[in-house]
Amino acid sequence: MMRVETRDRECWHCSRRTGLELVCLHCEAPQPLPAATDFFTVLGLPRRLGVDRQDLDDRYHSASRAIHPDRHQTAGERDRALSLAASAAVNRAYRTLRDPVARGRYWLELHGSPLGDRNNQVPAALAALVFETQEQLEALRSSGRAAAERQQVEGVRGELDERVRALTADLDARYAAWDAGDPRAPEVLAELKRRLSEIAYLTTLLDDVEETLAGREHT
């Protein structure tokens, strides 16, 4: 079920030949994850940008049933340690792959073009919106949180929210289109990076707006 490659290996526990599954086909002992196993491989998925959510959920559940520490609690110490490590890897893989934005960022990392933690440069497409938002936040602060200014900022929040949602929703369609060609192509990675930067920038801006509205901003 979890097999993605046909290469066999030997189970550390029963010494029989087993595949690349998380647990041995014969004795169910957890197997060590090979170094540098990517998230797609952990869940037995092909390396593609597009992911079918139902299929992902099913794989996550069956992987959890096989590897979760609850299943290996009465086994030996090595079994328990391996199950813990593999279970953490399965959880992390699922968390990353189920979210199109996190998955896209991971794809960039995997292909040597990470987005980086901080995007200080305003993406060109957003310049006008960002400028307007900053102005209104400033107005809200200097007005001593007057109701009219507050309403303005709430309006901007709605606009930003909508923009992030639209950009994120669009990712799925993009992923399908890119997967049909070569999702590793440099121009695809560049375009993906551009879109993800916009989302990241807007998300940070939205956080600022929320903080200001809640009166929690730190100057």
Place this chain on the structure above:
Amino acid sequence: MERVVGIDLGTTNSLVAVLDGAAPRVLPDPDTGARLLPSAVAFLPGDEVRVGAAARALAFERPFDTILSVKRFMGLGLEHVSEEDRRRYRFVEGSEGVVRFLVAGRQVTAPEVSAYVLRELKRWAEAALGEPVAKAVITVPAYFNDSQRQATKDAGRLAGLQVLRLVNEPTAASLAYGLNERPEGTIAVYDLGGGTFDVSILKLRGGVFEVLATNGDTRLGGDDLDARLADLLLAELPETLRSHPQIHAQVLALAERAKRALSEAARTQVELATPDGRRISRAITREEFETLVRDLVERTGHPCRQALKDAGLEPSDVDEVVAVGGSTRVPLVRRYMHELFGRPALAGVDPDEVVALGAGIQAGILTGGRRDMLLLDVIPLSLGIETMGGVFTRIIDRNVTIPVSHTEHFTTAVDNQTSVDVHVLQGERELAADNRSLARFSIPIEPLPAGVPRLECTFLIDANGILCVTASDLRSGRERTVEVKPSYGLTDEEIERMLEESFDHAEDDVQRRQLLEARVDANTILHATGTSLARHADRLDPGEGDRIRAAMDALAEARDGNDHIRIRELYDALSTVTEPFAQRIMDSALHDAMVDRSLEEL
């Protein structure tokens, strides 16, 4: 296979259950048949300890030595203890780290007190099953942090139980609700226990119980409702009686009974029998009670809304609401739950037993008895480290499915540094100082120029929600031992020592302990008598003050010596000499109470 029991270690009551075939059942007290063990532990002079109902009965007589809600103190330091609790119990002042109670002349930590409760449940289980029990699943509030979880695990170890898993109470409850028969759906579990509040949002599919988000308040529970009602009753009494610890304990018990009565009836009558045989009577209506506690009940609203938000859901997405904990019997709580989630809560399983039954099922899951079910739980609070300038840098977000791990790389800032110190905290605030400190980890390294060492540190949260840190030196590829200093917990050495102490009572150990206990008791009575003399000098008979002071001097002198028997004799002598005086203080306080009362009635 060896049986594994499931234990609900509650604030007010504790229970033990086991999986029989496919269904769990609660194991009762072999002597009385009781299913709930009051989580009360009373310490008596001479190393005698009572647990459960017998301990709770001593709460009036020995309020300081009877710990009633030890769970509130698990994994805390003295600085986290409320003013109210500081009036109620005595603590060892000035000690760092874990909070220590002073009871009957000895010092005990919260895990040690909890261990007495666990040992009693172990005894119940062994009697019911007819075999030794050495392994358990223990439940904890979902919102417990790492220190509180570790303290619970330590309590199990001290009680001679291997804790196979800590399972979150709301999650355990959902297992017991037979919700697995429902093929798919979203459930909200609202758990208002004696001392803690939890809410968990779960997604169910094909026997997998996946927690999407959890939230709560570890300082909010049924006890707080009782306290409000008790304050109302205490206000009827004069100051002198109000501050009296025995009366206080008695009024608290009455308040708890009145709360229960008001869940069934619209009105109840509270009768307070004072020590001199007189009675004070007061009527309380449900409406009055609801006005008193409404703000407390509404404090559960924010955690519920936050949990829904973190799960990315609206109240209308919730298919079922499950009520857990005795306090959900309060009609106001039921109505508020309905309001929050837009639907009435499921009824059916006893809210007092549902968590223990779920723990029994989880014990079965771990031993292969229920392979159809699987729990996927989350970490309730974000975990991070302190970085430059006291900033809290989050490394694992709250509501992430556990087990989970995160890797960080560290190097040194100065030449020839011999260790890297990491301060780990838990919470949601921006500054390290505003979050709860969990532990400081010290990782030794070879002395090298600054920036050269390469240390890889892995933070792993296991399925219990407990953190484990490992480190390796990337230059040598060698594993590094991590020295852990818990901020509010016991070290391994302390636990070992406590275990050893409970095994062998060497003769001189006993002697030394008896001396220490006698000294502490002497200090207590000296202090109390001194205070009464100063406050009620007007009630002394001629010559009585001198006799009391002479007895005090004699006891103080003996206390500074090494003869515990002599201290005990003089302690008794002082109690005898002060008895008439104490009786007069008590009588006049009661008299005042009656005068106030009759004036009010006019």
